[in-house]
Amino acid sequence: MSDTALNAHADRLAGSSLRDLAEAGEIRSQALTLSAAGLEFDATKQRLDPDALAALFECARARGLEGKRDMLLSGGIVNATEGRPALHMAYRQCGHLEGSDAAALVTRTQAETRAFAERVRSGDFAPSGVTIERVVNIGIGGSDLGPRLVADALSDHAEDGPELRFVASLDPSDLKHAVAGANPAAILFIVASKSFSTQETLMSGEAARDWLAGHVGPDRAGAHFAAASAAPDKAKAFGIDPALVFDFPDWVGGRYSVWSAVGLALEIGLGPDVFEAFRDGARAMDEHFATAPLERNMPMLKGLVDVWNRIGLEYPARCVAAYSARLGKLADYFQQLEMESLGKSVTVDGKPGPTPGGALVWGGNGTEIQHSFFQWLHQGGDIVPVDFIGIRRHFASTDARERALAANMAAQGAALLDGRKVDRALEPELAAHKSMPGGRPSSTLLLDDLTPKTLGALIALHEHKVFVESVIYDINPFDQWGVELGKVLTKGILDGDISSYDASTKALLARTGLIAD
Ligand code: F6P
Numbered sequence: 001m002s003d004t005a006l007n008a009h010a011d012r013l014a015g016s017s018l019r020d021l022a023e024a025g026e027i028r029s030q031a032l033t034l035s036a037a038g039l040e041f042d043a044t045k046q047r048l049d050p051d052a053l054a055a056l057f058e059c060a061r062a063r064g065l066e067g068k069r070d071m072l073l074s075g076g077i078v079n080a081t082e083g084r085p086a087l088h089m090a091y092r093q094c095g096h097l098e099g100s101d102a103a104a105l106v107t108r109t110q111a112e113t114r115a116f117a118e119r120v121r122s123g124d125f126a127p128s129g130v131t132i133e134r135v136v137n138i139g140i141g142g143s144d145l146g147p148r149l150v151a152d153a154l155s156d157h158a159e160d161g162p163e164l165r166f167v168a169s170l171d172p173s174d175l176k177h178a179v180a181g182a183n184p185a186a187i188l189f190i191v192a193s194k195s196f197s198t199q200e201t202l203m204s205g206e207a208a209r210d211w212l213a214g215h216v217g218p219d220r221a222g223a224h225f226a227a228a229s230a231a232p233d234k235a236k237a238f239g240i241d242p243a244l245v246f247d248f249p250d251w252v253g254g255r256y257s258v259w260s261a262v263g264l265a266l267e268i269g270l271g272p273d274v275f276e277a278f279r280d281g282a283r284a285m286d287e288h289f290a291t292a293p294l295e296r297n298m299p300m301l302k303g304l305v306d307v308w309n310r311i312g313l314e315y316p317a318r319c320v321a322a323y324s325a326r327l328g329k330l331a332d333y334f335q336q337l338e339m340e341s342l343g344k345s346v347t348v349d350g351k352p353g354p355t356p357g358g359a360l361v362w363g364g365n366g367t368e369i370q371h372s373f374f375q376w377l378h379q380g381g382d383i384v385p386v387d388f389i390g391i392r393r394h395f396a397s398t399d400a401r402e403r404a405l406a407a408n409m410a411a412q413g414a415a416l417l418d419g420r421k422v423d424r425a426l427e428p429e430l431a432a433h434k435s436m437p438g439g440r441p442s443s444t445l446l447l448d449d450l451t452p453k454t455l456g457a458l459i460a461l462h463e464h465k466v467f468v469e470s471v472i473y474d475i476n477p478f479d480q481w482g483v484e485l486g487k488v489l490t491k492g493i494l495d496g497d498i499s500s501y502d503a504s505t506k507a508l509l510a511r512t513g514l515i516a517d
């Protein structure tokens with residue numbers, strides 16, 4: 001999509017200094033900073049002034065953002081190409097859904113996963129006579145990235161429980177590493193797959209069962225498996241005990257599924273109460289999203305800032321820089337959430353564009369990334385806005401390393417904003433090399449502390465801000481047709497049916513021996 005008013009404001013602000021904008025006064029700062037659910041969002045380092053912001057809000061109103069938000073939260077068909085709602089918020093007991101069928105179903109399945117988690121944790125579930133010590137989640141995409149992120153992020157909050165490991169790759173080495181050093185009799189495998197037809201997950205699941213059969217015997221191996229799926233019949237047909245198949249409905253999208261039975265490994269490993277607190281934090285963000293006015297609504301403001309950078313200033317990418325060792329998987333998680341949701345250029349009505357879709361998202365952990373790709377952000381030829389995500393407690397911590405971590409984060413935002421002009425008279429040889437252009441925008445997101453609740457709120461914030469962006473771009477954020485073709489072509493290759501493939505691919509396959517010429 002293009003928006004003439006936004007582009008006019010972008011042209012007007014193109015040459016202005018970010019430092020001048022940042023110093024433009026209280027009204028701008030107040031409009032660009034807000035707090036909710038244990039998070040603070042600060043967009044004062046963005047190339048935005050009150051007039052441009054007003055144009056963004058006007059654009060949001062013109063596209064019916066608030067009405068569409070209500071439709072999402074009350075179970076409207078927001079995923080038109082698959083004819084269904086997107087109700088992952090039901091798993092957070094979102095107030096809008098009270099008394100609905102969705103809420104009733106969730107109450108039932110949450111009781112089931114909690115009871116199973118407690119059985120595993122207490123040692124009552126012991127298929128080979130010993131307490132489960134390791135849980136291996138086998139899944140990919142949304143059935144992997146959420147559990148993997150949360151397991152790591154909340155490891156300091158975990159109540160004593162089995163160790164969590166993850167298998168996503170078809171590379172046999174992944175499974176080998178996940179079971180290394182474990183007592184096979186004390187392992188529980190959870191096969192997490194919404195469709196229960198994902199090649200990687202099923203092949204790894206079968207390999208895990210074969211491996212286990214070699215240790216505890218073929219009769220017992222199956223008892224060490226549970227499943228989380230929206231296709232429970234397929235999970236049962238795979239051989240998983242029906243009592244250990246935890247289902248969820250198809251209105252939970254894969255990349256929105258960590259709240260559902262897909263979080264079973266977390267409920268077992270971190271403890272059901274920690275998992276519940278994680279969902280509570282998301283609910284706090286849901287309530288804020290549902291009720292705060294447009295101008296003071298964090299997912300709306302965050303989404304509109306990202307829209308501004310994408311279609312106003314036409315920046316193709318956004319970098320997520322998380323200043324917490326425990327948020328090492330955050331950029332990967334946001335990458336799927338945003339790029340699988342917004343990587344589309346067809347409108348909801350099926351018209352080709354002209355929307356560019358959402359931005360490319362990538363990132364990593366501060367300060368490590370300062371010593372790898374930040375050079376590119378500071379002096380490279382492209383401008384990529386950065387989201388700095390940090391912990392407010394660190395700023396005033398008594399631990400010098402935590403304060404240094406916070407200082408580094410603040411310094412990077414300042415450096416990107418201001419840059420540096422080295423005087424040629426003082427350094428005739430190196431002035432140009434050492435100068436940094438600045439004028440590179442960023443946002444800062446602070447979690448009061450990294451807790452189950454703030455992590456839940458952080459993820460829900462991003463889920464909702466993705467929805468906000470989708471409304472402005474007029475695309476469906478809940479389907480992912482673009483990943484299908486590769487799956488079909490892989491099958492063709494494995495079946496040996498490549499007559500319709502291009503010459504380059506045929507030659508590659510013949511050369512490498514996968515398919516005879
Ligand atoms: O191929 C993409 C995708 O469908 C993602 O949307 C999903 O999260 C992932 O594969 C795994 O799918 P499933 O949970 O059905 O195994």
